[in-house]
Amino acid sequence: MYYDYRYISACEAVWRIYGFPIHHRTPAVERLSFHLPREQTVVYSDQMDVGDVLERPNVDSTKFLSWMECNQKYEEARKLTYVEFPMKFVWKQPTREWAPRSKGFSLGRVYHVTPDSGKKYYLRTLLNFVKGLTCYEDLRTIDGLVYPTFKEACYARGLLDDDKEYIDAITKASFRETGHYQRNLFCMLLMSGSLSKPEDIWEKTWHLLSDDILYKQRRIHKNKDLTLTDEQIQAFALADIEAKLQSNGSSLQKFSEMPFPDELVVFEGQNKLIADELSYDIPSLIQDYDKLFPCLTEEQLMVFNEIMDSINGQSGGVFFVYGYGGTGKTYIWRTLCAAIRKMSEIVLPVASSGIASLLLPKGRTAHSRY
Template sequence: MVMVIPYTEDEIMVFFVEKSSVMDNTSVVPYNKTLLKRYQAHINVEWCNQAGSIKYLFKYIYKGHDRASVCFVPINQENQNKENIDEIKDYYSCRYISACEASWRIFSYDIHYRTPSVVRLPFHLPGQQQVIYESFDDLDDILDKLSVASSMFSEWFKCNQNYPEARTLTYVEFPTKFVWKADKRYWKPRKKGFSFGRIHAVSPSLGEAYYLRILLNKVKGPTTFAQIRTVNSVEYPTFRDACYACGLSDDDNEYVEAIVEASFTGTGYYLRSLFCTLLMSESMSRPEFVWETTWIYLSGDILYKQRIALKHLGLELNEEQVKNLTLFEIESFY
């Protein structure tokens, strides 16, 4: 017995009663009322939000051409020894090309293409470029190779020295006017076509590499790492300081104000917990600046806790001792 009960404008509650079992909408194939009425056909509608569903839908696209396994088996005569059959030579992997694909290839149409062309631009900190070698290669021979110190990023410095036009471009804009020759490992002026450059993403947890990536989107024509860290003729010791001088990083004053405001009602334990949360979120560009500005609030109950722990109500601590104890308390949150 089937009972159909109107539920809403677009849904119908269907109950199947068979003997002692009752099934509701969870046992019905998903459908869409609008599509059923429009196309007058059975249409299964499902929401695919899993990786397995995507693989099922698109796996046939990446399986390549249709293939057929053909095995040629010789007829064994009565006086022929079966052990002499070479099964490897008797097996062939054949590809079947349909008439449509054969015509496409005959007329030399594009099988695949990429537009627009995008070049992935790697970068690295000084002396930290990747070196690829085989497991059996000698380490001394690897270090003596000229290609070890020749990366796409380091060759960008050399190209800025040799071409005045290159000094007007950032690292991201470089592929629009120059082409990277991977076989000879150098940049060459582009004669035709165009391409876009993209620097791979870097997590703020990597520190200096993160700030170097920020500068590479702004600095034009540097020939050394020192020039990347130079802002208004002042060379800064780190890339992070250079980002702050360029105004590319926040001054973290909003975090200082948040801790100061929380100190009006919050305890020292709560303030240290708040500071630890900011550290773990990696949202502060200069954590040491926030610490030096707010440590007096973060250590509000440190002296009291030490007096209670040591049972010495007249205990006095200097500034350095209070800071160290506060940092120890903050470290305990991790």
């Protein structure tokens, strides 16, 4: 048998005998909920029918929406913020509405929201300063101008920092650290939720965050003279940032204002097979093609043209080239490989034996390849 015992000391016993209050809560605190448009919470038990719940009067009424309605009815309410509202008004749970307070007061406490909550965080920030709201659009209206998002409204009111300290941190880090380290730093800042405008930080520091991208691409493609446009460099840097975020359960898509890299760049950056097959020395391939193509015989040229027409027309096909040893079959394969690879396309030359595969540029045996 288990007995739940409780020890009561003499002083506590006397306190209870004389009926003195044991606990105090002064002043009363009213917890204030808020929500985005059409995202209010509806509470009901498991046994209740959903249809009955929806037909219940004031089912969609919340403290937040009722506050807006009170601002339309009472002039005194328009002078109070949402947090100050319980000092002059009391919440009536049975009717789910606010009513003017006849005595006493209560302190308001708005639910805490972390910065990575997105729209709700900026909505909460505005609620601490804006008075007399009658609709959500009033929150985004400043001096007669309606801003598209709560975040931009916060900036217009000067409620958010300009992220200058984070830009300075990345700039100082660039003096001694590599681009790889700086992209890690940028990912940590994104996941911390402390950046007000990550897209502005990216625009001002992308050249530092992508400092080593061109060098890496030159190593991958084995071409020291490789040049990339600013858009390509940014795409590769964003692809690396996206890969780092995904490994930590996040993504650039969570930050709506941040640019997102082309999906093909992201995919190729994560696929080692594709990266290996695209690591061509383009200038060397062009030289090989210019050397091989003019020396094709008429019969070889016929085969070459037919296969290239199928590739350029994307019609596909299976071709069987027959010839005795020494008649130039390998010469056709080398010319085809150079012609296709110099266009940055993928060629997978395979042979049945290891010795035969050595005759093909980047050749492999069929068993090894597939």
